[in-house]
Amino acid sequence: MTWNIYIGAELTPLLTATAPDQIPERVTEVFQQFLATNFPLRAKALARQIALKAPDIIGLQEVAKWELIPPNSSKVVYNFLTILLRELRRKGMRYTVAAQNRNLSAALPSSSGNLIRLTDRDVILVRKTRRFKVVRKQEANFKTNVEIDVGGQTIPILRGWSAIDVKVRRGIFRLINTHLEPDSPEVQVAQANELLTGPAAAKRPVILLGDFNSNADGSGTATYGNLTSAGFQDAWTHVGKGNGFTCCQDADLLNAVSHLNRRIDLILFKKRSNWKAVKAAVVGEAQRDRTRTRLWPSDHAGVTAKLKIRNCK
Template identity: 55%
Template sequence: MGMKGRITFMTWNLYVGADLGPIYTAEFNELPQRVTEVFRQFLATNFPERVKEIARQIALNKPDIIGLQEAELWLLQVMPVPSLPIVKYNFIKLLLKELRKIGLHYEVAATNDNAAASLLSSEGNSVSLLDRNTILVRKQTGLHVIQSISEEFQENLEVTIGGQLFLIVRGWSYIDVKADGRVFRVINTHLEPLSEGGQIAQGNEILNGPAKTNLPVIVLGDLNSDADGTGTPTYGNFRSEGFEDVWEEAGQGAGFTCCQDADLLNGLSLLNRRIDFILFNNGWMPIRAELVGEDQSDRTPTALWPSDHAGMVGILFLP
């Protein structure tokens, strides 16, 4: 358990890589052009370059357990030329590979496969996107994952894309981890930003489900609910169920985690909301919390922010 009971956690929304809004608002006949534009923005925000900076931030902090959101899988299939292999941008695989290069070995302990869509672009190519959350555990830390559960939320947002109804499926995962004879639970999730009622229901599904335990428990995730109470009541619901906030206990400053521009090229940081959290309950003692990926020096060589969110690292002690 690291240094006798001290465990380092990280949560980070890696950013899908493009603003998907134009697809939601497209008329049917506009859809292929919008798909092309969204995919071009994804290429421009260059995940293969961003992932190097994300890995570097992980290396600086060496978290034992990482909860990632928007750990996407993008596929490009050139339909008119079936002999060309499918191009894959697998955020999880690319990150694990980058970490291995710098001598860090993580394994996937749990993954949610969330919403998935395949649409044709104006060039006649097929562009597919699978949204995922994942929990990574560092190897050789003496942490043993004894149980891993992933579920979809019962409450999910319906949107219309090009005249067709489409479900934005989200979910949660948890792992139960044994270390130094103690067992604790880590939950990772990404709650719905576009529907307040849906988001509250999703938060309650976690509170009444995997978070309802006597085990020491950690919630990692992008709750899309402002810590200052100006947005949805979801964050407050976690607090009133006894969850404490590692940033509030052990962080310095405002702790803003969201959000940079969709193209990741805004000059000055635009982070002005605290919606990404490491929450804890049942016996943890917070030691330290800090942000990652929020400094000008964290940008890639082509000036991209590593994500539209800052990540957060929390060190906690389990007596």
């Protein structure tokens, strides 16, 4: 499974600030939207969908940690990873963190006198099973990243990837999880090329999954075409049914009708002789998947694929 679980707020108010004195009010606006999208409640919906599919390996993006840091007082932490793992355990699903990469981390003052810190992570979860064993992990940030100006302060928007090597029977395959840059095609293509010349260049069978922010119909950036030209097969094009759209609901997650109209969350595999795609599905896109307060589980739908490995050495 791959699923961008959404940091919970649109950061545009911050990115459009033109002076330092605008920052505190913008921080408060963003943080209030994060509270309104209620990740503890959304985590229940996410866990429900995960439990229905019971994937062996999950690649998650935007696994945020928000911290409200008052002066001279204890901070309040909203750790998406801790919250989601707790909800999964309540569903009887036991997952461990196999790898994670820390991306953007920034702290800014709010209008109420608190400091608000946001840390973004991508995480690979592995279901506890005796069928395979993780024998190696890698975690890294991209060398090429966007830098933005927030009220006169330059903040790098770090992104990255994590990978695990998994031993199954007598062979080993590699799974890579990533989240590529949405706002600069040049940076996004460079990040994908780092994957292709780095962890994805392994001679062993490879699965590459994540939020690529590149339209699978070729109408967006060159990234999707570059990945498929490098030999990666798209599980959805083999066995998916329907349009497979995964992006994007409104930032407040309250749009009555689904706004999903692009397929940018992908499960790709390299060395077709080693893999057989059996089935693929989109999750979290239906009205029945919403929370009791009508929040969508995320601004993205998730994608699952069942792959059979063969001739793995």
